[in-house]
Amino acid sequence: MSMFKKTTLALAISALAGGALAQSAPAPAPAPATSPITANITVVNDYRYRGISQSNFQPAIQGGFDYAHESGFYIGNWNSSISWLSDSYSVATSVQKISAPVEMDFYAGFKKELIGPGFASDIGVLQYYYPISGNLDARLNNVAANRNGAGRQATGQSPNTTEAYIAQNFTFGPVTGFVKFSYALTNLFGFYDSKGSYYPDLTVNYDTGVWGLTLNGHVGYQYIANNKPGYDFSYTDYKLGVTKDFGGGLSANISYVGTDAKSVGGTPLYVSPTGNKNWGKDGYLISLTKTF
Numbered sequence: 001m002s003m004f005k006k007t008t009l010a011l012a013i014s015a016l017a018g019g020a021l022a023q024s025a026p027a028p029a030p031a032p033a034t035s036p037i038t039a040n041i042t043v044v045n046d047y048r049y050r051g052i053s054q055s056n057f058q059p060a061i062q063g064g065f066d067y068a069h070e071s072g073f074y075i076g077n078w079n080s081s082i083s084w085l086s087d088s089y090s091v092a093t094s095v096q097k098i099s100a101p102v103e104m105d106f107y108a109g110f111k112k113e114l115i116g117p118g119f120a121s122d123i124g125v126l127q128y129y130y131p132i133s134g135n136l137d138a139r140l141n142n143v144a145a146n147r148n149g150a151g152r153q154a155t156g157q158s159p160n161t162t163e164a165y166i167a168q169n170f171t172f173g174p175v176t177g178f179v180k181f182s183y184a185l186t187n188l189f190g191f192y193d194s195k196g197s198y199y200p201d202l203t204v205n206y207d208t209g210v211w212g213l214t215l216n217g218h219v220g221y222q223y224i225a226n227n228k229p230g231y232d233f234s235y236t237d238y239k240l241g242v243t244k245d246f247g248g249g250l251s252a253n254i255s256y257v258g259t260d261a262k263s264v265g266g267t268p269l270y271v272s273p274t275g276n277k278n279w280g281k282d283g284y285l286i287s288l289t290k291t292f
Helices: 003-018 084-088
Strands: 037-044 060-068 073-081 102-116 119-129 161-172 175-184 198-207 213-222 235-247 250-259 283-291
Touching: 119 175
Parallel strands: none
Antiparallel strands: 037 060, 037 283, 060 073, 073 102, 102 119, 119 161, 161 175, 175 198, 198 213, 213 235, 235 250, 250 283
């Protein structure tokens, strides 16, 4: 498998597990010599971002493109169907409900093998954007009270988020991966008073050399800044999986993902108000990705 294919697979896989890519957003892969532009499309049974379901355990369709210049500069866009915003505000019955069916991520940065071949350093900025229709400020319960409780992510704060990130990719024979640190320059995904939240994570992939199979592992820690007493939204997420490369840019992945997201009084903090579902519970992901 070429170095380009290894990198493309690793980044596509990590996006599905980490998820705005929910999300983390797929870091752009180096473009092949024949073209500076690459594209991808994925179908998955549940969109998990940093371990938390963004689609209420329903299937999602995702896709995007990257432009990578030989200087190391890159820019890209990635999108996914979602439901978590509409679900979170669906309990408001006396006011207009909101609709936000899509997550759109825009990113740009610089990526270069500064240390040596297979060790690309990466720094950039990522904007998560959620096109919303309806009154975001509408909330049946008291907004001020929600800021200090379980409803901290549904107080009318904009979910649009800007993160800066720095990453170091590595290659040791059949082992590839990256360590990354993301820092929120704004409130994070609608959490009240959460500027300064951060997410360090590690992704490792092992090319078995057998039947085009690659083993995948991921662990990350989502720290939510300024947690209120008794309501700690910070958590660890993890993933173990295997990817099958069919050639021609087509790959499939099966992963087991989960989090240690906390509960208060028996109710999960990351919970759908419709059906009382724990969005951070362990589960399986099955996906099919095509890169162009």
